[in-house]
Amino acid sequence: MSASSIDLAVIPGDGIGPEVIAEALKVLEKAVAAEGVELKPTHYELGAEHWLATGETLPDQVLEDLKTRDAILFGAVGAAPGDTRIPSGIIERELLLKLRFSLDHYVNLRPSRLYGTVGSPLANPGTVDFIVVREGTEGPYVGNGGTLREGTPHEVATEVSLNTAHGVERVVRDAFRRASLRERKHVTLVHKHNVLVFAGHLWKRTVEAVAQEFPGVTHDYLHVDAATIFMVTDPSRFDVIVTDNLFGDIITDLAAAITGGIGLAASGNINMDRAAPSMFEPVHGSAPDIAGQGKADPTAAILSAALLLEHLGYAAAAGRIEAAVVADVEKRDGSARTTSAVGDAIAAGL
């Protein structure tokens, strides 16, 4: 990364991915131009459509090329649910998860904030402003498992969750560090250690150990089932949640839902050691049902671009994007706007 330009990989993907990414780029370009920084995007055609055309998910050479970029902006991938031409989950695993794992994106950062007037499905949500630090490279996501006697009455299928001290400690430390920079300075570990004893105890012990390094940060623990209850009855209790890959997947979708929907939920897949580029993506999927109609909300993609700038050290530009988003969101009254109208409005608000 040079001070005066950002070498950005762009993976628009499928469905509404290209539509929302176009708006994110519009806003991103304007935000950095104000600081004399040039955005140099390189587009990569990857995703379900690309797989149908070529049979490729993520060729080694493309992965190597991506590794040379400063960061990756990712739209969404995935075919329509009914599309039987594409083996289920192959794009998710061989492209999205392969990127997260190959680029060692161990911090899957997902902020949840309820903006003033945005409709939460909760009657009394209160003030909601927390972040989930989801582990991104281990747990039940490692693809370690198998099937014996497939298709017979004696079939056995296994899934192995792998958890390492190395993997847990770095993400727990990241969560405590982020908490130490926030007002409430509180970390909640979400797991299920009363049942998943081995992984659960590694997480618990690690939290206790890392907490010693952060005397100003308090912490507590919730089983994942109880966490979902608090998410709908008292979400304002959360400040920083740290959790494993699968629990994080589940509770961040729930968190997005209670803060006005996945149209607003941004995420970063971050390699905090900067050993490889980090990747920023809206939490939502490719939504093939509304693709190509200009109906998709680009806000989550735009907020993901702000996370990207923050990660690259352009905190001021990131802050301006966030402020423009908040201003736009607070004006929303439920009337329909096109994808590009939303992008234009946020860009104009910078």
Add this chain to the structure above:
Amino acid sequence: MSASSIDLAVIPGDGIGPEVIAEALKVLEKAVAAEGVELKPTHYELGAEHWLATGETLPDQVLEDLKTRDAILFGAVGAAPGDTRIPSGIIERELLLKLRFSLDHYVNLRPSRLYGTVGSPLANPGTVDFIVVREGTEGPYVGNGGTLREGTPHEVATEVSLNTAHGVERVVRDAFRRASLRERKHVTLVHKHNVLVFAGHLWKRTVEAVAQEFPGVTHDYLHVDAATIFMVTDPSRFDVIVTDNLFGDIITDLAAAITGGIGLAASGNINMDRAAPSMFEPVHGSAPDIAGQGKADPTAAILSAALLLEHLGYAAAAGRIEAAVVADVEKRDGSARTTSAVGDAIAAGL
């Protein structure tokens, strides 16, 4: 089980367990007496308190004795979270889960219904009336895993989810059978087959196969993360959910939360083959913070007793309990009543 008496094992457990079970027994006794059936309860002292006093969780001999009963009514077990005298999770695993596994409780049945005036945290919940059929004897709950190099920077901890055709098929068939008896006749499989490929595909294939036996029942699929979104944005879309042990644990707590809280959530751990007694328990825990104060809501325990009667073939008595609960719940205005006052009111309403 004889036609004129029910040989009932009662495990009140810890905290509020004994308080809510006392009310459930009061209602149960009256409901069956009206049909000339005598309730013959045998109390078992088990739980955290019992462990502290004796070091026993579930002795083999007690388990054998339990196997001779018609059914088990279970309160709640577990020490106060801060109680460091009890190794974390030991009571849950060596008593509660051991019962579910030893008695082959493969259908963990959890109905969710929003009663008229009961406060849901959702602004517009709509009509909520679904059941979750959670697998109860497999998945990540099997306790299969381990720890290597514990406490070192090279620690690795694993958790293995075990899934068998036998285990999945019987619970999926049960879900379709239950759906076929309901008005909407719809089954939703909840899993995460795009990531947990091996287990996920066994579940998907099994649903497709079993669906053939039930041409009148429709079915669809949701990833568990998406299911949590619908749980708060459109819970009325659900009729019968079938899912694995861990996903079922998570979404039933969420389901309880949106239908007015775990004070109302009942459950059955059912052995549909009747090879061993089934066990009925409120979804809530032992709540040590409010124990002994007469504050606990016994409704979930009472509804669990109704599920018990239904399972034993006393559908009319079960229906009368449910009707009395609905009548009581619809009259609630938020003013405080003691545990026994609620039990008395429901018993009087029979």
